Amino acid sequence: MSDVILEATSLVKHFGGSDSWFGKTPKVQAVDGVSLRVRRGETFAIVGESGCGKSTLARLLMRLLEPTSGAVMFEGKEVSSVSGDALKTLRRDMQFIFQDPFSSLNPRMSVGKLVGEPLEVHAPDMSAQHRRDKVAELLRKVGLRPEHAGRYPHEFSGGQRQRIGIARALASGPKLIIGDEPVSALDVSVQAQVINLMGDLSRDLGLTLVIIAHDLGVIRHMSDRVAVMYLGRIVEMGRTEEVFANPRHPYTQALLASIPSMDGSDAARRPVVLGEMPSPSNPPSGCRFHTRCPHAQGRCKEESPTLGSYEDGVACHFWETLAIDTPLPIPSPRSDATQARFALYRAATEGGTVTHKKPQPETATKQHREDHL
Amino acid sequence: MITKAHSSEYPADTLLSVENLTLRFRGQSNDVVDDVSLRVRRGEVLCVVGESGCGKSVTAMALMGLLPVGSTRISSGLLKIEGESLCLVDTVVPATLRGNRIAMIFQEPMTSLNPSFTIGNQIAEAVLQHRGGSKAAARERSLEMLARVGIASPEKRLSEYPHQLSGGMRQRVMIAMALANDPQILIADEPTTALDVTIQAQILNLIRDLRDETGMGTIMITHDLGVVAEIADTVAVMYGGQVVEQGPAADIFADPQHPYTIGLMSSMPRLDRPGERLSIVPGTVPTVAAMPKGCRFRTRCAFANEICGTRPSLCDVTPLHSVACHHAPLEAHIEVAV
Structure with missing residues (x-):
């Protein structure tokens, strides 16, 4: 079996463009010629701003949408042509995690029913008792308790609901999970819990993950390879490490420069990309980024640069001549005392035994504040 | 209701301060905002940071007088704007302040x-x-x-x-x-949360430019520590309706004291340490009704012991930086055996 689990070739998805009572609807070029390859066991990230077509791409990969043209191959089988039992197998092998854990779970179904539903579909022969055991096991796997099976989604917090969504995705025993912004609706502390969970699961179960996200910190943390999308096209693709250390496309550079740095010392003004993304119903000619690109030249308006690869590349005419002046914001080193504090915190939250030293007399620096202001 | 303040220790460049703001919603047995004091000086950006459900937005709404009068009980709170003070208990914030001298922008x-x-x-x-x-x-x-x-x-x-x-x-x-x-004060409640990073950078730059031009004070409410690092002069970390740590942004980032602040910072994926397992803050923020007595963070804190049953008061770490934790600084009070 080949090392490639999922491959897309020249995927195109256009919405609208048809005649209706109200006249011709505008044709939105949501995805316009995307080719990529995802290898087995890796975490592949797709990043871009809202409206760049990344969610449409995710839905095309799973065949939740039919492409206008192009093909998706999953384990060597054409996704867009299968039907019947083969489609059912495909649905078992590829699962989806949605962004909003509040609207993606049916409020009238108990958690046990929600997680058990994929089992009913994909393993109809399973006995009810066996199914209950399996649901309990899945809930434990995602950090919930088996007794949660009797409760309803509204009784859970956002992070817990996302865990339910993950358990539901895992139920059919998939090989590939596509997550559309799986953590962006969550608070940062809860987000960290879910990121850790997904990392553990992909490692333990040998899952391939495709993560759609707009948070570059999350992508840097989770993914092995990354594709940067802009207005329906991939502008740069490569190993996450290399893309972050050495962004080649001006758009990637601008994205990285926009990340607020965690360095609290200095808020130096870094270059900001001008303007906003044009509408995908009327994209610019040539290189679609040329209207916002600081390095655009005449050729960029005429000729559309290509990525030229399924795995690694940059779609820019001039990337070799562009100077890279966007070093990553590296946080300033912490003092020894602060480092010790972070190490204590990590050790304590990871199950270390906490002992409190003997209370010491109040030191001079630690006085009770009488006047708050 | 507006009277001239006559306290002499009131720093001259303070634009707005709120002192000991405490409020609860009708029918609840716990305070949603508990003894919160904040101060913004001229040309300064104060970031109020914390998870959802920590009382950040309610605090801002109270300053603007936007909370429903019938269902909110403010039990204490003194708002001072440029030396004029207004007791927030049982008052309607006058329209001469709201939208005029204090303005607000929202998340969505x-x-x-x-x-x-x-x-x-x-x-x-x-x-x-x-x-x-x-x-x-x-x-x-x-x-x-x-x-x-x-x-x-x-x-x-x-x-x-x-x-x-x-x-x-x-x-x-x-x-x-x-x-x-x-306005002299701009309150911005998660102004960039719904925006893309490149647009977020533009909006943050705009707020910074306007601050420089007009000298307005800004209270920015956010849960994103990246935004805080980018724009804040001073930071107040809120948990469960209380300020647990406050001080200059540089100090908070270089020398965080409260376990919650440390937890929040550890939860952020770091660009320079990819793949490293993130430290977490276990669990979630309890509801107002389920808020524990004493230190409100103790149900999620790895270092909590019986002392935490009494509420810690804000103590100075440096004259400007203060923290409300019995165990701060951690390294002096705690040992962890792995």
Whole structure:
């Protein structure tokens, strides 16, 4: 079996463009010629701003949408042509995690029913008792308790609901999970819990993950390879490490420069990309980024640069001549005392035994504040 | 109700301060905001940071007088603006303050603009309401404000409706509207959360520029520590309706003291340490009714012991930096065996 689990070739998805009572609807070029390859066991990230077509791409990969043209191959089988039992197998092998854990779970179904539903579909022969055991096991796997099976989604917090969504995705025993912004609706502390969970699961179960996200910190943390999308096209693709250390496309550079740095010392003004993304119903000619690109030249308006690869590349005419002046914001080193504090915190939250030293007399620096202001 | 303050230790460049704000909603047995004191000086950005459910937005709404009067009980709180003070207990914040001297922008610019009026109409309304004058003058002012927040072809935008603008543009319109009456204080409640990173960077730059130009004080409410690092001069970390740590931004980042602050910082994926397992803050923020007595963070804190049953008061780490934790600094009070 080949090392490639999922491959897309020249995927195109256009919405609208048809005649209706109200006249011709505008044709939105949501995805316009995307080719990529995802290898087995890796975490592949797709990043871009809202409206760049990344969610449409995710839905095309799973065949939740039919492409206008192009093909998706999953384990060597054409996704867009299968039907019947083969489609059912495909649905078992590829699962989806949605962004909003509040609207993606049916409020009238108990958690046990929600997680058990994929089992009913994909393993109809399973006995009810066996199914209950399996649901309990899945809930434990995602950090919930088996007794949660009797409760309803509204009784859970956002992070817990996302865990339910993950358990539901895992139920059919998939090989590939596509997550559309799986953590962006969550608070940062809860987000960290879910990121850790997904990392553990992909490692333990040998899952391939495709993560759609707009948070570059999350992508840097989770993914092995990354594709940067802009207005329906991939502008740069490569190993996450290399893309972050050495962004080649001006758009990637601008994205990285926009990340607020965690360095609290200095808020130096870094270059900001001008303007906003044009509408995908009327994209610019040539290189679609040329209207916002600081390095655009005449050729960029005429000729559309290509990525030229399924795995690694940059779609820019001039990337070799562009100077890279966007070093990553590296946080300033912490003092020894602060480092010790972070190490204590990590050790304590990871199950270390906490002992409190003997209370010491109040030191001079630690006085009770009488006047708050 | 507005009286001149006569306290002498009141720093001259303080624009706004709120002291000991405590409030609860009717029918609840716990305070939603508990003894919160904040201060903003001229040209300063104060970031209030914490997870959802920590009372950040309720604090901001109380300052603006936007909480429903019938169902809110403010039991203490003194608001001071440029030396004038207003007791917030059982008062309605007067319209001479709200929208005029204190202005607010919200997270979701789509839902905070009225979809059935034009942009120009909505900005002009704010101007007419507080300054009066002719409609032509208000329109002039709207134009000027749109240009100032960096909207291209403001003439054309004036007659457009909110749905015709992108999210970033709408947030710019909100800022234009908020600043139309030259407020001294801008309260921004998660102004960039709904925006993309490149647009977020533009909006943060805009707020910084306007602050430099006008010397306004800004209270920014956010859960994103990246944004805090980018724009804050001072930081107040809130948990469960209480300020657990506050001080200059540089100190908070270099020398965080409270376990919650440390937990939040550890939860952020770091660009320089990919793949490393993130430290977490276990569990979630309890509901107001389930808030524990004493230190409210103790149910999620790895270091909590019996002392934490009593509420820690804010203690100075340095004269400007204070923390409310019995065990701070951790390394002096705690040992962890792995």
